[in-house]
Ligand SMILES: [Fe+2]
């Protein structure tokens with residue numbers, strides 16, 4: 001089976017234990033990880049290395065947490081340099097990243113091109129009636145709901161996070177457009193490709209850190225059989241234009257420990 005999970009947040013001991021307990025159902029299972037594994041390079045490598053020893057293939061897309069640079073981070077890599085370092089380490093372990101050729105899932109429910117995406121966000125998921133990025137950010141500060149990315153996610157060498165996002169969008173769009181039009185895709189991105197899933201956020205102003213309007217039709221244009229995402233820490237299945245969207249996050253211990261069932265691998269293909 002093709003399985004997925006995101007937001008492992010392994011800096012938390014309880015989440016680390018969850019990762020240690022994860023096992024595939026069969027030797028042929030692949031695992032898609034839609035970002036927020038952790039913040040430090042050591043934590044990220046530990047989790048991905050643990051999982052790639054158990055699953056036939058592990059495919060990773062970065063979340064915002066992987067891109068954080070804390071003041072006490074020994075590596076002190078920022079922005080694209082940190083991303084590139086993680087990609088290098090993944091490639092050394094045999095974990096697939098957005099920088100590798102997209103693999104094709106040929107197991108049950110296949111064939112489908114698996115596309116891990118790194119797109120970031122560009123502050124276009126703004127509150128209703130708010131027309132500029134500046135006003136959206138000002139409202140977030142006023143409400144006291146400001147994403148930690150503003151302090152820890154450095155866009156170097158890009159001037160801003162939205163500029164980095166635009167560069168990623170342009171390069172990724174080209175790659176997706178060049179895929180075999182006969183094959184469906186599984187799009188794996190930390191953020192939802194469409195705005196709708198963010199409508200149930202407890203703090204709607206937070207949506208500006210949750211994706212970009214630019215991808216609103218990508219699930220249709222690029223033939224998604226399933227769109228996998230995380231980041232919202234609201235695990236669920238929804239349908240948009242008939243396409244299945246899977247929010248596959250584990251989240252923080254204080255969040256998942258309140259849910260009726262413990263976090264579990266989500267079946268992506270075959271269609272459950
Ligand atoms: Fe997360």
Ligand SMILES: [Fe+2]
Nearest residue numbers: 036063064231
């Ligand atoms: Fe996130």
